[in-house]
Amino acid sequence: MFKLTDDRSKKGTPLAKVVMQTLSDVMNSDDKVVFLEADLAGASSSTIIQKDHPDRFIQVGIAEANMIGTAAGLSVEGFKPFVHTFGPFATRRVYDQLYLSGAYAHNTINVYGSDPGFCTGPNGGTHTTWEDVALMRAMPTAVVCDAADAVQLEWIVRKFATMQGIHYFRANRKDVRNVYAEGSTFELGKGNVLKEGKDVLIITAGQIVSDALDAAEKLEAEGISAEVIDMFTIKPLDADLILSEVKGKKAVVTFENHSIIGGLGSAVAEVLAEHAIAVPFKRHGANDVFGQVASQEWLQKEFKLTADDLIETVKGLL
Amino acid sequence: MDKVELKELTLLAAKIRKDVLELLKHRGYGHLGGSMSIVELMAVLYGKQLRIDPSNPQWEDRDMVVLSKGHSGPAWYSALAEKGYFPKEKLMTLNDGGTMLPSHPDRTKTPGVDMTTGSLGQGTSAAAGIAYGQKLKGQDRYTYLIVGDGELNEGQCWEAFMLIAARKLNNCIVIIDDNKRQLDGYTKDILNPFDFEAKMKAFGFDLVQKVKGTDIEAISDAIDKAKAHKDGANAIILDGIKGAGVKYFEELKSNHSVKFNNDEINKAADDAIAELAEFIEKEEA
Ligand SMILES: Cc1ncc(C[n+]2csc(CCOP(=O)(O)OP(=O)(O)O)c2C)c(N)n1
Ligand SMILES: [Mg+2]
Secondary structure, eight states, rough: OOOBBSOOBBBSHHHHHHHHHHHHHHHOOOEEEEEEESSSSHHHTHHHHHOGGGEEEOOOSSOOOHHHHHHHOOOTTTOEEEEEEEEHTTTTGGHHHHIIIIITTTEEEEEEEEEEEGGGGGGGGGGGGGSSHHHHHHHHOOOOEOOOSHHHHHHHHHHTTTOOOOOEEEOOOOBOOOOTTTOOOOOOOOOOOEESSSSSSEEEEEGGHHHHHHHHHHHTTTTTOOOEEOOOESSOOOOOHHHHHHTTTTTEEEEEETTTSSSSSHHHHHHHHHHHHHOOEEEEEEEEEEOSSSSSHHHHHTTSHHHHHHHHHHHOOO | OOHHHHHHHHHHHHHHHHHHHHHHHHHHOOOOOOHTTTTHHHHHIIIOOOOOOOTOOOOOOOOEEEESSSSHHHHHHHHHHTSSSOOOGGGGGGOOOOOOOOOOTTTTTTTTTOOOOSSSSSHHHHHHHHHHHHHHTTTOOEEEEEEEETTGGSSSHHHHHHHHHHTTTEEEEEEEEEEOOOOOHHHHHHHHOOOOHHHHHHTTEEEEEEEETHHHHHHHHHHHHHHOOOOOEEEEEEETTTTTOOHHHHHOSSSEEEEEEEEHHHHHHHHHHHHHHHHOOOOOH
16 A cells, blocks of 8 residues: 655655665575676665675676676576666667567566666766667566656565566666655556546656646646556556546546657557547657756756646646 | 977877866766876877868768767867867866767767767777778778777677777777776776787787877877788777876776765866966966
8 A cells, every 4th residue: 555755845765775775675585686787886876785795796897788698597597686777778788688588588687777768867868768668568578667756666676576577667866756655565567546636637657756746736726637647567557547547537648757659658548549548648758859968857847847848738638 | 209299299188188177077077087098099199190170070081089988078078179179168068958068979969079979889889880981982091999998898899899800990990998997996806807908919909009098109109000000900008097197086986977076076176277277388388
């Protein structure tokens, strides 16, 4: 069961730190969990694991494809590898290793792709991933999550550590605003209705869940009742929830820090179309563009991924 | 190298190093270590060795530079600005929204930048392809590939090296910035590279030269020799120090990407900038 936080203006622990602290804790009781890093320990806080579990911290150097292949081999030997690198190197750059040595061979690899979309900030366009969800959705059997905040991210990491298969999660390295109260629990493959509403259904995921909630509150003040779903598991998608919540709505908007091609928006569109649900619908996300360099805040505005931008989309649809 | 030329290149190196420090301090953070260790190389390339026309960046007969260790863009941008590819004021826009100078080089944004890099390893293959293209066109042009010692962890680099050697792409001059460190620490601790010289030779590079990374004359001589060596692959190893040129940064425990967020580091940068400014003024007088 989840509970919303009392104060959405507060930020939690930096997300990379959440991942590494949680994993270090998991590794205390599960000696099958191993961690692989590709020369980004200083950037990802996995120095925590290096210190706590030096024998199961595997530094592979700047060699992401080799990291995934090595993780697959460790899986063959019964280990449960977690790996980290920046989103583009965790997906685009190693797709075939993940696909074949990983998914196709029925191995277990848990992948943390950090700094998705505009979160790449000063690393710029070369490091921007607005296609990682699309890629990972297309990989048979892979599970794909986009964490809303620190509480949810910790839950995802603990959950993945108990499972077998290819699991991808994307999250900023920095701290993000809280959505959930401490101690909240979730269900993999189940979306969460964070706010009820009757006019428009907003389906979102990742750290911009906070912005979607801001938008919904502002819309409410203007007399537009918006429902917000946190669809943190993008695959497998909670189609039942979409089908039940779309009933009676005048419009549906998806809101994601990802390309509108192949991500959450596409996944929701597939469900609506296959159930012949004719409702005004809009995918709000990165619109078939490359990323660029600037601060995260600047990029979020530039690529129109703020609460105000979402409000505009909702109004345009109603 | 004659005295006048050495003096000129030393001056250019001082200007580039000062620019790097100024622009990173202005930005408040950035990839300092790997930028500093290629300052002298940039001075030799842009002050002497490259056939280029800064007023015509797309000149068909130009030599090419591929900075595969793309995060060291600040050193490249400083060299380009010193040569007049764009106004020096632009340096201060590094990483600003809409800038022409992103943290990682982008051939669609910056005059003088011919290949986009930032995902380590990829520039090596691109350089091989550019050099191949130059040969196919029957041109007498050179491509200078600058690759990091940590970057050499990437298997792709070695795939590119095999192609360069097997096809005798002598015009692709491979320059390894052996500054001994990568992001998480010393290369020998992260993924021991053992002996780059022996490795390059084993990969079929028959002219492998090792020179001190800050020795302008030695770097330039090595490039002369590589250019003259036409029937095989050429590699130059810069035996250097990450953060080179400023003792404080050379000794800083973590000098890959630094944050200018305390008095000590700001003073170290300010002192170095002042010292370089004084040197430049004296030399120019
Ligand atoms: C494929 C890829 N993996 C990881 C990174 C992140 N990264 C940027 S620089 C760097 C270390 C580079 O070390 P080195 O090549 O030795 O460069 P230098 O010492 O000259 O800075 C890392 C891991 C990257 N840019 N690309
Ligand atoms: Mg290095």
